[in-house]
Amino acid sequence: MKNKNIFTLFGLLALSWTAFGQDTLRISKKDLIQRMSEKNLQIKIAEKNYESAMADYHQSNSLFLPNVNVSHTAMLTTNPLMAFGSKLNQAIVSTEDFNPAVLNHPSRTKNFATKIEVQQPLINLDGLYGRQAAKSKMDAFALQTERTKEYLELEVNKAFMQLQLAYKAVRVLQKAESTGKANLKLVENYFKQGMLQKTDLLNVQVRVNEISNQLQYAKSNVQNASDYLGFLLNDEQSKKVYKPTEEFESEFSVISVNTVLPTNRKDIQAMDKSSEAYQKMVTSGKMNLLPRLNAFGSYEMYDDNLFGTSAKGYLVGAQLSWNVFDGYKSIGKLEKAKADYNKAQTETEQYKAKNQMELNQAVRQLSDAENNVKLTQLAFEQAQEAYKIRSNRFAQGLEKTTDLLQSETLQSQKELENLQAIFEYRFTQEYIQFLTK
Template sequence: MYFPVVSERSLTSGPRIGGALWILMFGIIALLPVRGAAQPAAVVDDDTSATLSLSLDETLARAQEESFPARSAEATRRAATARKRQSLGVFLPRITAREQGLFTTDPVNAFGSKLRQERFAQQDLQLGALNTPDRVDQYGTQLEIEQPILNLDGIFERRAASDAARAAGHKAERTEAIVAFRAKKGYYGLLLAERRVGVIDSALAAARATRDQAQALFEEGIINRADRLAAAVRVSELESRRSEAVARRDNAADQLRVLIGLEDDVRIEPTDSLTRESALVGDVSLDAVNQRRSDMQALRARAEAARQKTRSRWLAFVPTLNARGTTGWYDDTPFGTNGQSWTAGVSLSWSLFEGYQQIGRAQEAEAQQQRAEIALEQQALENDVEITSARRDLRAAQERIDQARTAVAQAEESLRIRSDRYAEGMARTTDLLQAEATLAERRLAYLRALYQHNITVYRLELLTEQSMTR
């Protein structure tokens, strides 16, 4: 229903009222409680936690140092390095020291114990002493050394451990890149949520002004009750949307807090603004990406480790050569040194058959090697598809930003025209409310376009592991 046009005659008929008096009357009407209309609700912030202001750079620094994925990847890298260090056993000796105590009346042990202690005497050769000896106490201090000489399977096992440690290092680098991308995405997600609340606040302020204006016009009899209620309903709708937007903002802040490993109960407040990143996207060489990217290097190192593991399993059939030496001091008191002796030797061992265990382990290693090579090929193909898709999405995001900016300007101009017409009584309340709603949606669409553009740029940086922003 359009508003009736009030003629100049109807305004001048009857007693004349000064302009100042009209302004005073409308001001009093605007301040009066509106019966049947929703009142502005006070916004109560239930979150009493402390606030932590963070820039994007500060967020990235915290994420690299404190995020759970980064710390876990670093622990995995240290574990792989420790396994590589363990493989040094194929070259280095094993040294063992022990102290043993022996108490016996067994003829053989008693005879040997006295010999080791160098206490054997002439009377110990008597038949009675040999058959039923008295209790003999023996303490032995021994030092044993085992030195690997040739263990081909162990050599290739060490190479596999070295490649696995290198793969874990590249995997940690990739995790850092992923954490940085997620931190940027979370930070800009929080910025988007903050700006969404701001846009809704602006729309809510305009809707409340329209509601108050509609109430005043209803009191004047210019509009009907349906138009007045439509303005009140719009305010209630925006208040509900604001509550939802505030909840989304708080959830985004909590998610970012978990992402950067911030265990304190604080509310993150971003200090940067949601602006368009200046992207410098040139030609991307897929071959260069596959060679440079840390996860591809990790996959190649993992495949090489699998190959070395396969060789190690098959070389387990080759004989191994090791040396061993033992020296000891023996006495009837702990750590005594009355008797001393040593033993040295070399052993050549060859495992001929273990019930298909060795063959099964070798075949399993071959299958793991094939699996690692397939994963490398698959990731290379996925990189091609993902990079092409990201470049396509970036072009679309740039177009959406331009389109959304134009739509915002058009919606602002449309709202200005409808507001002027509404003030003159030449437009409906629903038209004005629709224009306000359209402007709010266009502004939100522009913010989403900025967010999607920036996230696409960061995703392309993650896929190529090279900076594309100024």
């Protein structure tokens, strides 16, 4: 029964590895970044935000372009004033129409009016500054979109390295599994010869099963990393497994980093542009207290027949208007604009301070990660040498089984720790480059 369970376990692991190997797509980092920039949903959302801000800016073109309205009105009336006015507009008034009886009790009068109206803004200072605010807002969203692309490029690099690391961990554990099975075979031979006890054989079997379990988790990590890449790429196909064309680099290089937060970073520029937009809104609120000058004109055509144009006339003029007091509404909007501007400035200062703090922390993390890489590399080399010595001594009957297992476990553990340390160092480098880009 026990042998049957072991065969079932290895059968499931083999089935899992077969499923893991199917529908695998090899892809490079360059291809990932290209596909991400084209298909990522977060980038599309950022682009739509920019398009919305651009549409708001386009609305401000009304400050310079005329507003044209065309209408055709049909009317039937017995109202004395409307009836006489309709005849007057149609240029058909006669002396009989001045008869008091006709004026007071007119017959049904038809009137069809076609009217073309044009309104042209001339001087609207509040609108000009509102347009400038909309332009600053649009520029802010454009910069934020570019920063979003830079952030997602960092995420793709991280996910790609995680995928590389996951494949590397699978190979390390496969090697450990192969070593464990070789040790198991050796221990089984010693046990048959009566050189080892049953507990030694069971300990080795437990260790082999542990490695097989760790290997299964490592394969799941490959799928998890692939799923996250698929999410970044907006890939609708589920359970697709990506395989990097480039291997995980075990070597690392020390680079010099910038410890000062750049002021020309796109997200910081975007926040400055946002503050500038609020500042323009403050100025717009002040200009709203000044008078406005607008021109207007219309061309009208009247007839007693549908779409007729027997009588024509035009009207042109200009209007200077000044809203002297609107119940504190304009003053309240100005106060709100000032508060929003001060808030935006404070948020920008806070954002810069927070990012400088994150940069300082990342620089320290990079130093710690570099030290960790060196220590884990040394520990792995020492564990390798220790296992080699114990393995040779075990073959000669000079080492205990438990000591061999501990040495083999330590070797694979230190190798995985070294790979993880290299990953953390390389990602910290990428993160610092992102913060100072």
